[in-house]
Amino acid sequence: MTRVAGAAVALALVVTPPVAATPDRPVRVTVSEGTNLAVTASATHLVVDLQGELFSLPRDGGRATSLGHDLDPFWPAFSPDGTRLAVQSFADGMFHLRTLAPDGGDVRQVTSGEHDDQHPAWSPDGTRIAFTSDRAGTEDIWSVDVRSGALTRVTTAASRESQPTWSPDGRSIAYVRDNAVESIDLTTSAVTTVVPAGAGFVGAPSWSPDGRRIAFVRSNRLFVAESGAVRQVGELTDVFPFPARWWSADEVVYGANGRIRVSDVRDGATRVVPFTATFTLQRDRYARKRPDFDSRRPRPVRGIVGPVLSPDGRTVVFKALNDLWSLPVGGTPRRLTHDSFYETDPAWSRDGRLAYASDKAGTQDLYVGERRVTSLPGAEVAPAWSPDGTALAYQDENHQTFTLDLASGAVRRVLGPQNAPGRPSWSADGRTLALTVSVAERNQILLVDVASGATRTVEPAPYASISTRGDDGPVWSPDGRSLAFSMHGTLWVLPVDQSGAPTGPARRVTHEASDAPSWSADSKWLLYLNNGRLKMTTVDGAVREVPVGLTFTRAQPSDRTVIHAGRLWDGRDPEPRTDVDIVVVGNRIQRIEPHRPDRPRDARYVDASGLTVTPGLIDLHVHQEMRSRFVGDRQGRLLLSYGITTTRSTGDPAYRALEDRESLDAGARTGPRFFMTGEMLEGSRVGWEFARPVRDERQLELELTRVRELDYDLVKTYERFRVDWQARVTGRAHRLGVPTTSHYLHPAVAHGVDGKEHVAAPSKWGFGFARERSAGGVYEDVRKLAAHLPITTTLFSSGSLLADDPGMVTDPRVRTLYTGQEQRALNAKLLCAQGRGPCGFLDGTAEQARRDVEVVKRLREAGGVVLAGTDAPLDSTALSLHLNLRALVEYGLTPFEALRAATLDNARHLGVASDLGSVEEGKLADLVVVGGDPSRDVAALADVRMVVRNGVLSTVDELLEPYR
Known part of the structure; x- marks a missing residue:
């Protein structure tokens, strides 16, 4: 449930208060x-x-x-x-x-x-x-x-x-x-x-x-x-x-x-x-941020995505809470859409028409008002109006850029696949598109001649990067004289001629964390986001805030449900209990008791007497927003249909991730509960679109304001982030109660970092080398250090187990909720596993999976904690978690150990074991109902019949129904 607060009501950002981070005595x-x-x-x-x-x-x-x-x-x-x-x-x-x-x-x-x-x-x-x-x-x-x-x-x-x-x-x-x-x-x-x-x-x-x-x-x-x-x-x-x-x-x-x-x-x-x-x-003792799972108090909306200023400068349209909103400057926001579909990327024409992308017809298509203007296979997103309003530029899920003639419907490709490019923007004369692309590990401006497809690259500043390849520009001013973008964490304006060639150096126009610029039609004002607040600035730096006044309340069910479980694996004991009733009131488990034959009259009764109930699964390593624009509403339904009731981001576009968390919390979107973070903090060179290059100490301080004011659940530092900065970020995050993670074992573990991603991770030395693993596996240094730093699995090699269960590829959940592109990628992974086709860069063999799990076993034997995570969608969304668990069991762990790695162990690492990770009285009702007995055969875990997330029960058929 959501509600709109009046614009006159002042709402302070709700952030976690600082807490003390106390260094323990040094561990030697x-x-x-x-x-x-x-x-x-x-x-x-x-x-x-x-x-x-x-x-x-x-x-x-x-x-x-x-x-x-x-x-x-x-x-x-x-x-x-x-x-x-x-x-x-x-x-x-x-x-x-x-x-x-x-x-x-x-x-x-x-x-x-x-x-x-x-x-x-x-x-x-x-x-x-x-x-x-x-x-x-x-x-x-x-x-x-x-x-x-x-x-x-x-x-x-x-x-x-x-x-x-x-x-x-x-x-x-x-x-x-x-x-x-x-x-x-x-x-x-x-x-x-x-x-x-x-x-x-x-x-x-x-x-x-x-x-x-x-x-x-x-x-x-x-x-x-x-x-x-x-x-x-x-x-x-x-x-x-x-x-x-x-x-x-x-x-x-x-x-x-x-x-x-x-x-x-x-x-x-x-x-x-x-x-x-x-x-x-040096290992810190600090009080973890405590998520509020039960409060019904209104919360200010900060997850504002893709805000765009109308040509007359009087109205802002943006995405929040799974809908598009219209906000008169100084007024009250009004919903433009009110449905469960996934709308994104609003764009104004100069004459005041609105284009956007939506999956309400099944896949992401472009709309102008209520008119659907594309119906191609796959996804079309990121519309941008030509100056004369006759055409849209847009991008597809293969990261190609096209133009669409609105009168004839003719589509023409103007730019081939790029590495996750930013949104396109038109020059004033309609001859050139500008967008951000990755060149030599920096986010550069690409200028594309619309007629010929010829390209030129422009540096925003010497050796500099635009902040992200998403909504951070470049955005061409309507008068054609400037490109605006976020760089070094703030807004800059680059003077250019009509072709986009710079006519002088870029000039900074804001001094606070600034993202997502858009222009007024007179090229006087720039709208931007500052840590969840909308603001406007002139190119001379005169800033004013645009109050949003939008709040949401956490969705909470009020009904009572009794689930009769034939078996209950509760997440704590190796052996399941049998023939019990799980009584759920609201969003929590009230009682677990021996089954009563008389059905309750005041509750929904679920007969799972021939099935097994387990805790909801937790995927601790996802990049949930990496493909969210392309897969839309399907993503959350897919995850739930495979029993995944909680995910944690390890790097995502900050505002898209926050909007996702708020939409899920408000019940405006279907999917698992989500622990979010923003872009991975990276050094001066950057590869992934969900990483943010940090250039200097000043910018580092700006990034820490994002962590605090956007209320991150995690901070991830990436491959080329300086180790002294990593130590500083860890200390600052811990004072907010927020954990940190990276790809490094040491010196990260010496700086108090809370976790390491991947058993063997890509690093600043490249994919071919890791300090944490060699051809012989791991030795005493890694085993002993890893005892102080939990590690996520991300076993890409577990895809080799598809050869043992090819039916996973044709499962109705895959056929219904995977996009065509995702199905093709999964089919290719199956052929690789069967030795009947080429293998992708991240695919692995059964022998590699055996060696990977051998490392897991050795780390566990030394006292280390290994947690289940997948890196989805870089690995197959939802399926990869089950394949990770199957590989763990196939090559040496017990089903109990594997199941714990995706439930209670993960909840402990998230700091929420008092609420999640096991089926116990008083805990949140996040449950999975499956056929078979996963405590004996972990493959049975994929046979999901029903899932309960925050007390709300859905059958698999109900999750799939909108897309059948």
């Missing part, structure tokens, strides 16, 4: 094994990069001394005389080379700029460092004079060249290119092949002191090349992907199979250099 963790450790050697000492922390130890081993982890180091290398260490450091948010003394002091930065400089290798005389850099647009080998900082480009090939090693005579540099090792003569630039390309990964070459041999790693084994011949050194099968360091012409020291190893390259004889290293972890 001592280990004698390392996962993907890197080692470098001087005449007297070894330095090891262990989980992003440098440790020094005597050459023969022993107790290691920490050099600290503030540098966020990688690829350590001793200088030839042993007086300096070089590392690639991410301390300032880009990979740069730094050198330091062997004791960790006297840190000096060697390279700088908006480029990544990696893989340092000293010249034999110690005056220069060779390295990999993308400063010329491609990854090449460069060298830098350590004293002067003078740079020299060494290689210029179009393909990627990386991981250099200097020959002992200083005349050439070897490096990796196209799965081979090449060498370039520094005088003549002649290139020769040292190690031919072969099967498997090749990397980390290192030249021997006498120049006779090159050691390298291929497919997790150590090899040497000598006189044209290649042979394996030793028998270790988990050699870590860093250069073996030469102790002499015949011996190398390196990391492999969890230990520091020394091998004789002549006969492969190998010994262990023993060590112990101690990590110091």
Whole structure:
């Protein structure tokens, strides 16, 4: 139920009050094994990069001394005389080379700029460092004079060249290119092949002191090349992907199979250099934010999506509470739609007509007023009016951009698929479209000639990104002279000519968190969102607020339901109870008692005597808004139909996520309860559309205002977010009672971060490397550290189990609620699992699933907590949670352990175990009614017959009915 409050009523944003975050006494963790450790050697000492922390130890081993982890180091290398260490450091948010003394002091930065400089290798005389850099647009080998900082480009090939090693005579540099090792003569630039390309990964070459041999790693084994011949050194099968360091012409020291190893390259004889290293972890004790599941008090609406200002500047249209609203500036909001369908992306024409997208005909189509103007297969969204009002530009679910002639209905593609582009905007003359696209890991402005499709890219500012590729612009001013967009968290205006070419630098026009700009027709005013408030500004910075005055109340049922369960797995005990009645009053479980044969007269009676009741399932890792515009109302119904009654976002467009949470809480949308967050906080480079690049300290403070005022349930920091900022964000979030998560185990666990996403996560070092897992699985360092940091599963490899149950692909829920594109992707996943078709980038084999679950088992045995999450819709929505659980059981966990990972364990991690995660008296009525007995056969969990969410019972047929 929702209601509109009068515009004159002042409503303060309801935010969680700050609470104390108290550091516990430091936790110390001592280990004698390392996962993907890197080692470098001087005449007297070894330095090891262990989980992003440098440790020094005597050459023969022993107790290691920490050099600290503030540098966020990688690829350590001793200088030839042993007086300096070089590392690639991410301390300032880009990979740069730094050198330091062997004791960790006297840190000096060697390279700088908006480029990544990696893989340092000293010249034999110690005056220069060779390295990999993308400063010329491609990854090449460069060298830098350590004293002067003078740079020299060494290689210029179009393909990627990386991981250099200097020959002992200083005349050439070897490096990796196209799965081979090449060498370039520094005088003549002649290139020769040292190690031919072969099967498997090749990397980390290192030249021997006498120049006779090159050691390298291929497919997790150590090899040497000598006189044209290649042979394996030793028998270790988990050699870590860093250069073996030469102790002499015949011996190398390196990391492999969890230990520091020394091998004789002549006969492969190998010994262990023993060590112990101690990590110091700071773990916060803080009071978690307590969701209010029961209050009926009015709450201010802050989830405002896609607000657009009318041409006359007098009216704002926006999406909230699952409908479109019209708000006269200074007046009271009025619903334009009042239904359960999913409307989005309103757009004004210059003559005052309104276009938007809606799935009320079954899939997302475009409407002008009540007139449906597209009826194509799939989804059409993001309409934008041409200046003369005769055409709409729009986008489809494949991220292509089209124009639609409204008179004839003719559709023409003007731009092919992009990586989740922003909404299009027309130039004043109607000849050009502007939109945000991803270019070189930055959100740039793309200008598209409507007639020819020719494109040009414009930087919003040097090396800068538009905040998101969503509703944050660029938006062309009606007079054609400016593009407005959000950048660095605030609004900026870029002066342009009629073609979109900049005529000067961008100028900032707001100084507070600002999103979703739109212009008045006279190009004087910009409407924008500031942390859930609507405001208007002139380009000169005169700001005024536009009160919304819209509230909602949490939907609560008032009826009484009695469910007669043949079996009840309550989420706590391994064995189910039998023949019980579950009495639900309102949204909570009042009693659980032995079945009474007489049916109650004052309650709805549900006969589940031949079925099993379980707690509602919790998917702890979703990106729920990633495809919400395209799938609309289907998404929530699909999740519920598979028994998923709670989801948690780990990164989504903030306002879409908040609108979703408020709509679900208000009962205006069908779906699970939703714990939301905004965009993942990212560094200066950004990949995903649901990540927000953070450029500097000032912007970081703005992002923290979003966390507080939009009432996030979680803060996620992403791959290229600085570790010192991660520590700061964690402390600030904890004071709000909000947990944090990331893709990193350490130093995140040392900074108080609350969780880690994925068993092995993509990181700033790429998909091919993780500190938390190697070819041999996990070693003692990961096992012991993970005991202090819960990890979500996201087992993409579990899709291989589709081969055992291909009927999942043709299930009526899939046929009805999956879009055509999603069904095609699922069919392709099945063919991959059956070995009858190609596999996608994220697909995995049964053997990979077995290895993934082996890691889960080892983490659990060490005291770690592994929680069920899927990364949907990157993995198949709803089905992937069931496949995750099946894989856990197939490869070693008990059904009880797997079920707990998706119920009570997840509720505990969310901080809501007193309300969710198990079927107990007093808890919220989130229940699933299934055939079979999941406590014996976890596959039975997918046989959902009914689902109860917040006390409201729905059958699967009822959830599917609108789309049959």
